[in-house]
Amino acid sequence: MRRREHCGARQRTPFSQTRIHGKPSILSETLKTAVIGVGYLGRFHAQKYAALPEAELVAVADPNRGQAERVAEECGTRAVTDYRELLGAVDAVSVVVPTQLHHAVARDCLSHGIHVMLEKPMTTTVAEADELIALARERNLVLQIGHLERFNAAVLALNGVLDTPRFIESHRLAAFNPRGADVNVVLDLMIHDIDIIQTLVRSPIDKIDANGVSVLTAEIDIANARLHFENGCVANVTASRVSMKPQRKMRVFQNDAYISIDFQDKILSVHRKGEREIFPGIPEITSQESLFESSDAIRDEIAAFLDAIRRDISPPVTGEDGRLALQTAIRISELLASAPS
Structure with missing residues (x-):
């Protein structure tokens, strides 16, 4: 069974805020x-x-x-x-x-x-x-970090959908742009998904495996990392800035559900195990796809920053959030730098 709905741009806060x-x-x-x-x-x-x-x-x-x-x-x-x-x-x-x-x-x-x-x-x-x-x-x-994907309507809609992620797979592919070439692809692109994943999983990372190569710059231009969390969740993260076709997608698997997020087209798809069986031992799969109207994420990000100042609350993306994503990105970068060429 499949349902599709169109949703207006959401103005919800990216996760939680507290008085600081x-x-x-x-x-x-x-x-x-x-x-x-x-x-x-x-x-x-x-x-x-x-x-x-x-x-x-x-x-x-x-x-x-x-x-x-x-x-x-x-x-x-x-x-x-x-x-x-x-x-x-x-x-x-x-x-x-x-x-x-x-x-x-x-x-x-x-x-x-x-x-x-x-x-x-x-x-x-x-x-x-x-x-x-x-x-x-x-x-x-207030110190707010510019992880813009937190303000994507499809990401905001994850509140109330996710339970306990067990496996996550993400792909962030982009055409080459020299504007971001002062850092490697992990710090340029993959860090967006690292931030989202660590916010969703909320568990320390136990182990990281990574590989990548330089293609057009002196830095790593395409990379894959496998993040093993202490709570058992595993995330497989791929980022490339040498792709012909852009893609920004993430899939999250948990007990009885599979969630797909298309950051680019702002689509959230939720597939769940139904209560009845279509055949003995084979459950019905129910699907719901939500398409969100385009919103101005940079405007929303800046408005949230100003709101945090005016109301004296923590910003949606704190310095601690930025530090956590940076720490993981650096760990991945160090693994890539130490790998045999």
């Missing part, structure tokens, strides 16, 4: 914001801040003056080439700079009392991530 600081909320205030790094992705961040009524986009910062001025004109704000001009002048920032600069820029902002929305991967080392988490906690600031 005990300070009074500032729901009535407009937050002064800025974007540091306005290349391909940072430009979208600037557009969202400019459009959200709860934010005032004070400035955009980029060492490329021409790019900064183009985005500033488009968003009706001012451009600076040195982000340090903004320290002390804004309440919150998106940091969308190359990965190697994440730690230094985010640390400067947090040290000056600025809430930070930090793109993934969070940093290049776990020690750097720990420093940012500690600094945000010490200053009572």
Whole structure:
């Protein structure tokens, strides 16, 4: 038996949020914001801040003056080439700079009392991530990590569907884009699925097996990792940035159910063991497919960041979440680097 339904874009919170600081909320205030790094992705961040009524986009910062001025004109704000001009002048920032600069820029902002929305991967080392988490906690600031797939409508709909995942398989395939080639495919693409999987399984990783190869860059461009969790769940994760046909899919198997998530087309399919048998010993399989309307995940991500600041609650994707995904991605990367070529 199969059912299909069309669903509107969901505005549910990606998993759970809690009050973190005990300070009074500032729901009535407009937050002064800025974007540091306005290349391909940072430009979208600037557009969202400019459009959200709860934010005032004070400035955009980029060492490329021409790019900064183009985005500033488009968003009706001012451009600076040195982000340090903004320290002390804004309440919150998106940091969308190359990965190697994440730690230094985010640390400067947090040290000056600025809430930070930090793109993934969070940093290049776990020690750097720990420093940012500690600094945000010490200053009572929101530190949100940009794991955008958490805001995918099909992922949000998993709440209430999943029970205890036993086996997970994911494929994230993309055409080559030099924009992400400063890191390997694990930190560029696979980390999205690592974050989702670890959030769903909620168990420490016991063992990792991994293999991968470089194809177009000096870094690993296609990789597969097998994650063995302490609770018995196993996840088989594949990521490639040298594919002709893009694909972003995950399948989750649990007792009596199989769940399929198509991140790209925003489709959630749930197949369950029915109560009756179609033949002796052969159960009926019931299927329900939910198609979600397209939503603006970057807008939702930034709106959630601002909401966490205004209501003094933990963000949907915390620094600890970003650290956990980074730690696993680094473990996989180290295995790949140590493998015989």
